[in-house]
Amino acid sequence: MGNTIGGVGVLDKAVDVLDALELRSLSLSELVVVTGLPRATAHRLATALERHGLVRRDADGRFMLGTRLLSLGQAAADAWPLATAAASALAILRDETAESVQLFVRDGEDRVCIAALQSLHGLRTIVPLGARLPLSAGSAARVLTSADQTAGGWIESVGEREAGVASVSAPVRDASGRVVAAVSVSGPIERTSRQPGKRYGSFVVHAAREIESEAGLRGADS
Amino acid sequence: MGNTIGGVGVLDKAVDVLDALELRSLSLSELVVVTGLPRATAHRLATALERHGLVRRDADGRFMLGTRLLSLGQAAADAWPLATAAASALAILRDETAESVQLFVRDGEDRVCIAALQSLHGLRTIVPLGARLPLSAGSAARVLTSADQTAGGWIESVGEREAGVASVSAPVRDASGRVVAAVSVSGPIERTSRQPGKRYGSFVVHAAREIESEAGLRGADS
DNA sequence: GTTTGCGTCTCACATAATGGGACGCTAATC
DNA sequence: GATTAGCGTCCCATTATGTGAGACGCAAAC
Numbered sequence: 001m002g003n004t005i006g007g008v009g010v011l012d013k014a015v016d017v018l019d020a021l022e023l024r025s026l027s028l029s030e031l032v033v034v035t036g037l038p039r040a041t042a043h044r045l046a047t048a049l050e051r052h053g054l055v056r057r058d059a060d061g062r063f064m065l066g067t068r069l070l071s072l073g074q075a076a077a078d079a080w081p082l083a084t085a086a087a088s089a090l091a092i093l094r095d096e097t098a099e100s101v102q103l104f105v106r107d108g109e110d111r112v113c114i115a116a117l118q119s120l121h122g123l124r125t126i127v128p129l130g131a132r133l134p135l136s137a138g139s140a141a142r143v144l145t146s147a148d149q150t151a152g153g154w155i156e157s158v159g160e161r162e163a164g165v166a167s168v169s170a171p172v173r174d175a176s177g178r179v180v181a182a183v184s185v186s187g188p189i190e191r192t193s194r195q196p197g198k199r200y201g202s203f204v205v206h207a208a209r210e211i212e213s214e215a216g217l218r219g220a221d222s
Numbered sequence: 223m224g225n226t227i228g229g230v231g232v233l234d235k236a237v238d239v240l241d242a243l244e245l246r247s248l249s250l251s252e253l254v255v256v257t258g259l260p261r262a263t264a265h266r267l268a269t270a271l272e273r274h275g276l277v278r279r280d281a282d283g284r285f286m287l288g289t290r291l292l293s294l295g296q297a298a299a300d301a302w303p304l305a306t307a308a309a310s311a312l313a314i315l316r317d318e319t320a321e322s323v324q325l326f327v328r329d330g331e332d333r334v335c336i337a338a339l340q341s342l343h344g345l346r347t348i349v350p351l352g353a354r355l356p357l358s359a360g361s362a363a364r365v366l367t368s369a370d371q372t373a374g375g376w377i378e379s380v381g382e383r384e385a386g387v388a389s390v391s392a393p394v395r396d397a398s399g400r401v402v403a404a405v406s407v408s409g410p411i412e413r414t415s416r417q418p419g420k421r422y423g424s425f426v427v428h429a430a431r432e433i434e435s436e437a438g439l440r441g442a443d444s
Numbered sequence: 445g446t447t448t449g450c451g452t453c454t455c456a457c458a459t460a461a462t463g464g465g466a467c468g469c470t471a472a473t474c
Numbered sequence: 475g476a477t478t479a480g481c482g483t484c485c486c487a488t489t490a491t492g493t494g495a496g497a498c499g500c501a502a503a504c
Contacts, residue, residue, distance in 0.1 A: 008460080009232065009270070009460065009461075009492095010231065010232045010233055010460085010461085010491085010492065010493095011232055011233065011236055011267075011270050011271070011274075012270075012274070014233050014236075015274045015276070018294060021297075022293070022294060022297045023297075025301065027450085027451090028450075028451060028452090029449080029450070029451090037494095038493080038494045038495080039451085039452095039494080039495095040452090040453085040454095040493075040494050040495075040496090041492085041493065041494060043451070043452070043453090044453095044492080044493085044494095045233075047452090048231070048233050048234075049233070052233075052234070052237045053329075053354075054237070056329060061450095061451075064298075064301045065294060065297055065298035065301050066298065066329075067298065067329050067334040067336070067352060067354070068352070069291065069294045069295050069297075069298035069352075070295055070298050070299060070334070070335075070336065070351055070352025071244070071350070071351070071352030071353065071354075072240060072244060072287060072291045072294075072295060072352070073291050073292055073294060073295015073296065073298065073299075073352070074295065074350060074351050074352050075243075075244045075245075075287055075291075076286075076287035076288065076289065076291035076292050076295065077292060077295075079247065079286045079287050107275075107278060107288075107289050108278075112289040112292070113292075114289070114292065128293070128296060129292055129293070129296050130289060130290070130291075130292030130293030130294070130295070130296050131293065132275075132289070132293075230491085231461095231491070231492075232460090232461065232462095232491080232492085249481080249482090250481075250482060250483090251480080251481070251482090259463095260462080260463050260464080261463080261464095261482090261483095262462075262463050262464075262465090262483090262484080262485095263461085263462065263463060265482070265483070265484090266461085266462085266463095266484095269483090283481090283482070445504105446503100446504080447502105447503080447504070448501105448502085448503075448504085449500105449501090449502085449503095450499100450500080450501080450502095451498105451499095451500090452497105452498080452499085452500105453496105453497085453498080453499105454496090454497080454498095455493105455494105455495105455496100456493105457492105457493080457494100458489105458491100458492100458493085459491085459492080459493075460489105460490095460491075460492075460493095461489095461490080461491070461492090462486105462487105462488085462489080462490080462491095463485105463486105463488100464485105464486105465484105465485090465486105466483105466484085466485080467482105467483080467484080467485095468481100468482095468483085468484105469480100469481080469482085469483100470479105470480090470481080471478105471479090471480085471481095472477105472478085472479075472480095473476105473477080473478070473479090474475105474476085474477070474478085
């Protein structure tokens with residue numbers, strides 16, 4: 001025994017601590033409440049994580065995520081060559097559409113946002129980097145789950161994953177035609193209209209092509 | 223016993239695994255070699271980390287850093303309000319100077335890069351996000367360690383931390399005058415000249431002021 | 445002075461991590 | 475087709491390891 005998903009081993013508890021600190025900085029006592037761990041245990045784990053730089057403490061002694069996670073996060077992003085290859089194409093797409101744009105990949109039974117740029121409008125960012133979203137809703141989800149081509153090369157969804165939000169996505173394929181990622185544009189229905197595909201479809205598809213060639217997925221040798 | 227810095231406990235070993243994967247993806251056997259852990263242990267730890275999304279595996283089963291680290295890294299960055307507040311000022315500074323720019327803070331006995339933008343020139347990025355650098359060399363290090371004002375408000379260093387690299391840094395101070403961060407511009411000596419302060423000093427200082435007001439460190443009430 | 449809440453540390457206990465070795469598999473090699 | 479080599483995975487007796495109630499020191503609040 002020791003693989004209950006909830007957190008039995010040291011490692012599980014340590015991750016619980018990191019999870020707790022992901023939202024906001026926490027004093028030891030708060031950490032105890034949030035994680036449900038005994039004080040001594042929470043303290044031991046938090047200080048152990050601190051030794052590794054995964055956790056740091058501010059001047060008041062409150063625990064927060066450490067700097068080590070910056071470089072690890074950076075390295076994790078680099079592990080997806082797609083994310084870096086897509087950077088410029090996403091920037092262009094964001095400028096063309098003036099809406100938030102994202103790049104999603106499958107990861108297990110979810111999809112994960114591995115690159116994102118926010119809309120230039122005042123409205124808050126819709127999908128943060130690293131977010132895990134379901135494979136059951138949203139245009140990007142359907143792009144990642146259906147292997148077939150679609151009319152125009154894009155898929156749209158309106159208010160599907162989240163009320164008031166519409167999105168258009170296009171598949172990024174490798175040399176053998178497999179879908180490896182989905183580029184998306186998403187924004188409030190008021191701005192995107194109820195047929196976002198008509199407005200943004202061609203831009204999204206073009207961005208997908210751009211990412212493919214930038215990442216060397218199509219025909220390049222280097 | 224159990225707090226030897228080298229890695230005795232589960233947690234220490236788990237971090238060793240993450241460290242090993244930071245550079246490149248690794249097969250189990252490679253992971254065993256790099257970490258020095260027994261096969262069974264390395265496997266158990268890697269799969270445990272995988273359950274938490276800190277590690278993932280590609281199609282061939284090779285281990286690599288997981289998507290969970292993307293969001294944790296993002297959250298760690300958000301834990302420094304300075305980093306987000308500095309974003310626009312850094313972008314402007316980068317455009318003004320056309321060189322790589324960074325924001326450093328003290329963290330323990332080191333300094334850490336909590337925000338960075340690369341030079342527009344072809345040359346590779348000099349300081350990656352999350353990098354830990356010594357407090358003993360470089361203009362940013364001297365800004366962070368000396369509490370006093372300097373002539374012009376900036377400090378320069380030429381080939382100090384790394385051969386061929388020159389940099390100019392200015393302190394970012396809070397309301398009480400304490401140095402909380404250092405903004406830097408750095409690039410190859412050939413481009414920056416041997417008196418980088420003359421060329422970039424005023425830009426860097428201006429960026430520091432900008433960051434202070436953006437972060438609400440100066441006179442704001444919120 | 446007393447109380448309350450905080451972070452820290454200890455230590456006897458037993459739970460949870462350990463790792464040598466077995467297993468099943470695929471891909472070279474003979 | 476048999477053999478070897480190398481891989482990822484899993485078992486399970488052993489014990490090293492993490493555990494957590496409680497004690498401690500300290501500061502601020504009463």
